[in-house]
Amino acid sequence: MSLNSLERTIDKVLSQKESALISEIDSALQNSLKNLESSKSSLQVEYDNIIESSKKQAENLKRQIIGSSTLNARNKELVIIESAIDEIFIKAKEKLAKSNNEKNYEKLLTRLIQDSSTKLGSEIIIQCNKTDLNLVKKLVSQESSNRKSKITVSDEVVDIIGGIKAASVDGTMSLDNTLDSNIESLKPLIRKEIVQLLRGENK
Amino acid sequence: MVVDGVTKASFDELVEIETNDGERRLGKVLEVGSGKAVVQVFEGTTGLAITGTRVKFLGKTMAMPVSQELLGRVFDGLGRPNDGLPDPVADKFLDVNGEPMNPQSREYPTSFIQTGVSVIDGMLTLVRGQKLPIFSGSGMSHNILAAQIARQATVVGTNEDFAVVFAAIGVQYSEAQYFKRSLEESGALKRSVLFVNLADDPAIERIITPRVALTVAEYLAFDLGMHVLAILTDMTNYAEALREISAAREEVPGRKGYPGYLYTDLANNYERAGRIKGKNGSVTQMPILSMPADDITHPIPDLTGYITEGQVVLGRDLFRKGIYPPVNVMMSLSRLMKDGVGEGKTRSDHMEVGNQLYDAYSRAQEVRALAEIVGKAGLTGVDLKYLDAGDSFETHFLKQSPDENRNLDETLSRAWDILATLPEGELTKIKDKHIQQYYKGSK
Known part of the structure; x- marks a missing residue:
């Protein structure tokens, strides 16, 4: 085989390999783009889920804080009222103790x-x-x-x-x-x- | 305790006992006659001397002071404050034995209560005014479920007030703390009233606890117009206390030593649920009882089942598989579900989806049994799909976290996810229009 024909064969093989590689790269690129696209939607779902669950958690926390604050305030009111009642009873008893002349x-x-x-x-x-x-x-x-x-x-x-x-x-x-x-x-x-x-x- | 020289005592009359040390205890008259009165002391008779103990007949039965201020409070089994706060200021005093509801004025329960637990909301729907017990077994997760329902239960789509009355009967200290903490941390305590009777409290207190709790529930419902969910756990402890007292009174025992009037006594408590015509509120009851040796034919679950409108049964197999809540749907039923779901109440496909899930899970159980004999290779394609649907039902629908609150849409959406694993032709319980609207499987 002459040198020229050897070079031509090598060129041909190279060219074939090149186009095969390019096609593979193209298909890999397409696959990656496709994966990226599908991941986007699943990521969006994941993102939405996280946001949704955070909102729920925030709502629960808000309810919890408001609930316990309202309850604490009410309980403090009960204690204050009770101490006022006790004072009133003490004074009433003092008054009654002095009423034996009536x-x-x-x-x-x-x-x-x-x-x-x-x-x-x-x-x-x-x-x-x-x-x-x-x-x-x-x-x-x-x-x-x-x-x-x-x-x-x-x-x-x-x-x-x-x-x-x-x-x-x-x-x-x-x-x-x-x-x-x-x-x-x-x-x-x-x-x-x-x-x-x-x-x-x-x- | 037997008191001599008594002439005018009455049955059930409240008695104050003063010990030699000046300590005061409460009791009630169990029997009177021949100048004697048999008094059951609530706090127990330990430390009571034969001489020097003074007894005062109070001339009234046990009454509970009630007012809106009870919400957010914790009481002991007799209704005394247990949270370090003063006695509630009473709007009125109600006899803890309650008054029987006139059957003629009862209104049929038809409105949905959302518990946030998929299996209950989707398949065993609780309806306002219903009495739906949970049958559990020793060591199972009924207390976690009870606390979850107490935290999450709500009436959806209305501005009507909702309250939870929680009676813990004969529970351990750690369980009592769990209930209290659970309600406090979720912010649900402000709409709840908690009654705690501990396992080491005297038996007679356990007899009073559900009565006190239901008295408060009735007041909140019928005087203040609230929708009240009364959770009573554990009614088995209540029945055990009843047996103990009955034995002490030397009554003729009935089945398994329980008194012959166990049915009547349980009915006295369970029937204090419902709605009244012309009144806004409702009392819904969820009594929880642990079946001794998981025996559903035991007198307590047996008699309870006669009185209540269905039951939620927890299954040992599911519990062992680590599934929470381990509800054995094949053994469970809510008899009033059909009247509380559907168009205008929950969603038009609700009842059909619930029925289809029952059907699919039942078929899945049969296929599982068959697969154990012939192996999966011997199953048809449709059988395999039912097998998948059964697994998916347990992991995707039944199983949920104790702090996961699912609304009805999410519950039904999960149900449709399971039904999507079956061919459309298998959905024989659902109308075509609902299949077209919600079915997610391949047609």
Whole structure:
């Protein structure tokens, strides 16, 4: 084979190889562009998902922060109101403790003694505070003669703001007819009225 | 505790007991007669001396102070504050035993509640006023599911108020903390009322807890017009307490030692759900009970099933496969779903999609069993598609994260994704117009 024909053959092989390579590069380029294009849409979906989930998270966080702040504020209000209620009760009790000179108080004590006697029987022992002792003794002597019951007033005084504590002679039954216990049992209802006043809800 | 020399005590009357140390406890009268009263002490009788203990009959039954301020609060099993805050200021005091709802004034439940849990919203839809229990087993994820529903439940598309009353009955301290934290962290506590009765609290307290919770639920619903979801977990602990007290009273035991009136007692609680004509609110109940030894024929789930309107059953197999929530849909049913979904309520294709999913999953289960015998090679092309649909149902639809809140559109979209794995011709439960609109598979 002559040198010329060898060169021609080499050129031909080179040219064929070149065009094959170019075609391969072209097809690789096309594939890459296609992949890029398809990735774009999946990336967009991924991006949208991330944004969507972040929005959800942000919304949850916002709800959580607002929720707990509202609740904390409300709870603080409850504590403040409760301390105001406690103060009002302390002042009310102080006022009641000083009310034993009023005529209504004498009537109230008479009613409490009668109530105790009705509930516990004709023979009972009564206790009261130091301030009321003489008054109670006077009322009991009136009551004993009126109702033919045997009511004994104990000289052992108790630390209460007013009213009486009664017990049956054998000590098995007792009745707490003190102002303290009456206030305690009415406290839930009184609290409601105090709160309405504090919040300006009373018409 | 037996109190002698009693003449005027009444059944169920509240009793205050004062110990020698001046400690005060509450109790209620269980029996009266022959000058004696049997009193069950709520806080237990430990430390009560025979002499010196004083008993005060309060002349009233147990009442719960109720007001809107209860929302956002945590109480113990008897309704006493457990969050360090003062007693709630009562709008009124309601007897915890409630008043029976007049059957004539009951309104049929027809409105959807979204729980954000795909399997419940898509296939076992909860309807306002319904009582839909969750039957679980020991150690399964019912408490996580209960907390998730409490956090996520909502009424969609209305501005009506929604509240959750959550009663934890006989739960461990760690579980109680989990419920509380879960509601606090999600910001859902402000619309919730939480009652926590711990496992070490006396049995009698457990009897009161659901009653107190339902009293609050009824007040929020029928006095304040809110839509209330009452979640009671775990009613098995409640029934155990009932058995304990019944045994102490020497009553003749019924099945498995439970008292003969277990059905009546459960019904007294479960029937405190519903809607009332002319009133805005509703009480929807989700009692949760763990079936001893996963036995659905046990008296507690058995009797519960007679009273409630369907059930959501958690499956041990799914739980072992790590699927949450492990709802065994083949055993589960919401009897009121048909009335609470569809055009104008949720979406027109909702019921059909739910039915088709049931159908597909049921077929997938059959194919799975067949594949275990003949191998996958022996299955037809359609069978293989059902096999894929079954797997996809469990991983794409049923399975979801405990903090993942899916709206109904997302749930139905996932359902259509599963149905897309089946040939169009297999969708026999769905109308053509819905197939044309939503079917994503190759035609």
